[in-house]
Ligand SMILES: Cc1ncc(COP(=O)(O)O)c(C=O)c1O
């Protein structure tokens with residue numbers, strides 16, 4: 449997943465005077481990586497949507513995640529503009545979800561993809577329009593399916609024959625018959641090898657999600673759904689993976705899904721009136737480092753619309769609505785994690801080399817992605833600027849684990865000192881939601897900033913929160 453900077457790899461970091469490949473100016477904040485309303489104030493400190501990171505740290509403590517509200521909203525709007533309407537864009541709540549974010553999504557007219565009963569309950573608790581929700585999951589419980597059916601959500605994306613069986617029993621017991629069927633989509637495994645980390649690629653054949661297209665399971669799933677008058681098939685779904693830069697994976701997926709649609713309509717002409725949507729999932733990558741070059745939402749929309757339109761017209765099919773489910777591309781870039789620098793240690797690796805370990809007050813409990821996927825991040829000195837020489841560093845956490853690495857290889861100024869604040873960019877997706885209490889470390893707060901005002905969205909966990917599960 450990572451692109452290593454030019455020069456030596458892990459374990460071979462030269463001493464400061466030998467650095468090569470370092471950025472010319474460590475104070476520059478690349479627009480492609482940092483939130484849309486990030487910059488440096490007159491004295492060099494990081495400003496996020498008109499707030500000074502030092503003031504935020506003084507008020508809310510560190511570590512702290514800071515989310516730029518208008519960055520999030522503007523990326524929702526980018527996708528809505530690209531695909532023609534916000535209703536076709538199902539924000540993937542698994543990337544990050546909170547009540548306030550649900551409210552923003554409702555304001556923006558977005559749809560929402562949830563993948564558990566917990567995410568569904570949060571959305572419904574904020575009165576998010578149920579018709580704009582889809583429920584995913586490779587092992588949905590009966591309780592989750594019941595909540596979705598009773599909540600009258602937009603669609604349940606079925607993922608297995610077992611689930612179709614469970615739903616059949618449920619629609620019967622809930623009295624949902626032919627006059628009031630439950631809308632479902634079929635998740636199709638289209639056999640695309642997305643070029644991303646193995647753990648986050650999801651449409652090759654050998655994995656747990658969906659019904660295989662090539663093996664005929666997807667067509668069989670459709671037959672079983674049609675045999676049940678309590679279910680109404682409203683679309684086909686494919687999701688090929690996450691943090692994808694190469695648009696060709698989406699294009700092949702779209703091509704194969706249209707092929708399946710054509711075959712299904714040949715077999716079941718009545719479906720012409722009911723299958724209205726092709727959902728091509730999420731997965732659009734973002735820039736974590738200078739080397740990353742993700743396509744824009746607009747480029748993705750253009751190529752997918754062109755393929756689906758061309759192939760449907762060639763097959764004489766009505767062109768369905770194209771839906772997508774971006775998570776990371778909407779919430780990822782607008783959040784940064786702010787840490788306070790603690791111990792700084794130069795470790796001699798051999799006679800010639802040293803590695804500077806910069807310890808921070810968080811770590812793998814607030815960002816597991818580096819340890820789990822070898823993910824790469826960009827970090828900057830945030831409480832001030834510095835013209836000191838760049839030193840190649842490793843930012844590490846406070847946990848009792850040598851793999852507790854936040855940023856594996858980066859450059860920070862030689863005068864970095866204990867008590868400085870540093871900020872890690874693009875931590876909005878899959879960091880807070882994958883956070884843990886490893887070593888009984890409380891989760892950090894998430895603070896939203898907008899036009900000079902900061903508001904806590906999720907408060908910091910306390911030791912009491914951690915004690916609340918204890919029984920006598
Ligand atoms: C079904 C589904 N939709 C959408 C997403 C969101 O993906 P991303 O955050 O990469 O856009 C995921 C996660 O990979 C997913 O599994």
Ligand SMILES: N[C@@H](CCCC[NH3+])C(=O)O
Pocket residue numbers: 542648690691817821877878
């Ligand atoms: N959690 C992964 C992505 C998984 C996407 C959900 N299917 C990440 O951090 O990149």
